[in-house]
Amino acid sequence: MTPPSASLWAVTLATLKKDIRLEWRSKDALNSMLFFSLLVVVIFAFSFDPLAEESRHIVGGLVWVAFLFAAVVALNQTWARELRNQVLDAYRVSPAPATALFLAKSIGNFIFVSVLEALMVPLFVIFYNLHVLGPAWQLIPLAVLGTWALVVNGTFFAAMSVRTRNRELMLPLLLFPISIPAVLGMVAGTTAVLTGDNPAHFYIVLLLTYDVVFTTASLALFETILHAE
């Protein structure tokens, strides 16, 4: 038997590769996320029709609301995919560490949502005529930390909601209340960078704290959730 540390990474990598290959071939999650957030962009653009100056104040909120809703689409598929053919039950009885499964799913979701963001940001720039007034490089740590915050909790709560009667509906109901501080950090931080009014450092630290706290909690509790009977 391989030592536990080696098998943790081996299992993580194998599961991640499998998920990426599945997504690459089917493009289920990515296509639906992309179209969904495109719809959000267009509908918001119609309903607000802002000037360049106004849009700088509201786009931070719009971008993250669009990504939050779109991420739920991908997150719901994370575990639902494993329910077919009882794959999840197979995971449960296998000796593979539960944390490896969780890490692989989180990293996979992180990659999908990041790809979505990379594709959607240019659209936001075009539709809302954006010019960044603050230090633009700070948007990168904000995006990375913010996406991880959404994805790590989202993956955890998706594993929870897949056990409930109304699977797809339950995930946002669990995820959104817990995500409020993270969403506040992302939105306020992005707005701070876009308008250049105040520094965004505080929000980066806030998101970092949030990520550390909830990644630890998720890793510690995931095994309990997976094996809850």
Place this chain on the structure above:
Amino acid sequence: MKRIFPILAALTAVFLAYATYRNLVLAPTDALQGDVYRIIYYHVPSAWTAFLLFFINFIASVQYLASAKPSRQAVAKWVVIAIGVVGVVATFLPQVQGQLKSIGMRPSAMTTTVIMIPLAYFLIGKWFSRERLDVLAVTSAEVGVVFCTIVLVTGPIWARPVWGIWWAPGDIRLTSTLVLWLIYVSYLLLRRFSSSAQTQMLAAALAVFGALDVPLVYFSIWFFRTQHPQPVIGGSGSMDPRMLQTLLISWLAFLCFALLVCWSRFRLELLKREVEELYALESLGSAAEVKASLPLQRSAR
């Protein structure tokens, strides 16, 4: 139980009536706000009761998660002791004291709060068996949400005439109470929608996540100044001693009421589970053996 309950209920009703009399008649009128201020005799006691119940829910959930494995129980025990010791020592450090004063909190109040954590943890662990820890968690969450709703409703009613606005977005206390309420509503929804065998574990995990979230919400709105009046107990706010006395009596009455409701709900949940268990076992076709082996049977009656 059946005999004591009506007596306690009557006593609580009398106590509540007395508290109401004090609140509305005996307590002096506020010099600045007039009679409108009297809503704090409902607002503040409800808030304290709600926070206490959510705290109990958190402790019961941690105990429930820890009791799944003996090794985890030992770890949890030492973590809780460490939190108690470090927390108490920290409140005596000058830097921490300065920080606490700057956010309007008396260090002694912080010490008391920190001591509460291990104390409640061990008492609840001692008094409640594993099965009952979960019942305690449901009960305290449900009753806590009711009291938290009272807080969120009475707050704006008071704020409208005094601040001129119903709600102050970005205010630290208002937002964290609202988020707390949202988290616990989602907790109750999860309990409602998940199938019975796994609910308890999932709900306990969610309660831990919720408890981790609240300090972060508080931290995230650090930048905004609070409009909310400073706390009068353990904080830098001040109050006429007669008003304070009325407030404390009102809180005691609310607490009695909350405990009574919790007790009743606790018993109801125990009976409900017992009935479910009976049905489940009956469908297995061994009804005769069932009656002797029910763990909760005697206690619930």
